[in-house]
Amino acid sequence: MSFACHRTDVAVIGAGPVGLFAVFQCGMVRLKCHVVDALDMIGGQCTALYPEKPIYDIPGYPAIDAAQLIDRLAEQAAPFAPVWHLGQQVTALSPLDDGGWQVTTSSGTRIEARAVIIAAGVGAFGPNRPPLEGLEAYEGSSVFYMVRRRQDFAGKRVVIAGGGDSAVDWALSLAGLAERVMVVHRRPKFRAAPESAARLDALAASGQVELVVPYHLAGLEGSGGQLSGVRVATLDGQEKLLPADALLAFFGLAMNLGPIHDWGLNLERNLITVDPATAATSRPGIFAVGDIVTYPGKLKLILCGFAEAAQAAHAIYPLVHPGQALHFEYSTTSGVPGRG
16 A cells, blocks of 8 residues: 655644644745645644634734634745645654654655644643533533533533633633523633733623632533533532533643553653744754744743744745745744745
8 A cells, every 4th residue: 555755845843823824934034835734624723622612812803703813824835835734643753864854744755844843732632521420411411511512502401521721711602692601610710811800800790791600510410411400519518500501611622642642752741842033843854843842931822932933934935945045034024935
């Protein structure tokens, strides 16, 4: 059996927002890209976990849904004709004699590239599930770990469990759409952006959201996969029942680097250490950007990943075009190569 083999300038591992912007930045310095992602669609977590979640910290957009952001990034990358290899996991990364790298996927596809950009987000991911008896019977019907369609919760009694940005953002988004929104958290203080937490407090003060604190999830009531209520308890065991049609549990993601562990990169707490000036890893020709990297002062923000993608593209240019000077120009001066 023969498998496809491709040659390109850069192999990008991960088609989330930072991976998509890496394609654009590489294109702006005339580098061609092939992109591999384990999901069968582009967008990473933005598409798979929360396509309708509003994002508030993208420059130029006071608010933009995750799916819309992916659409805009894909449109931005399109002029550079990236080649997509979706529904495939990278299983091996091997050095080539010319100093480049061969990427091998679970489908047998081989991509030979002068450089690799790892933009794999947090690696393979899945939700952290609360330890509740009988939870599986409700998953996918009235217990959810993501929101694909905001409208699905119109007129429903929704319990949201968690204290981070996802819990707070969805409480803000569903207030006024759902019949009732109840937010369960162990502490009165939320680990969300201060502005979002302040908006949640304002909604609670006006009665549009009910803050159930300090409580934790204790059990589920219902039948046939349909919730009728969620039991919550204080730390000293006092319980009460919240009437509910749906539970949104936001306790973060279980992260798994998978094969990346075997690629000989310097790792720190399951993150790839990079040079913040170039996004270079400990292996020449391999770069990493986005939430999967760490360095002193690293912020896990999409916009920081965007900046890292630009740094990686500029650092890769001399590897693909040795001896050729790259004259930096602002996009307003250079335009998009190949357009107009």
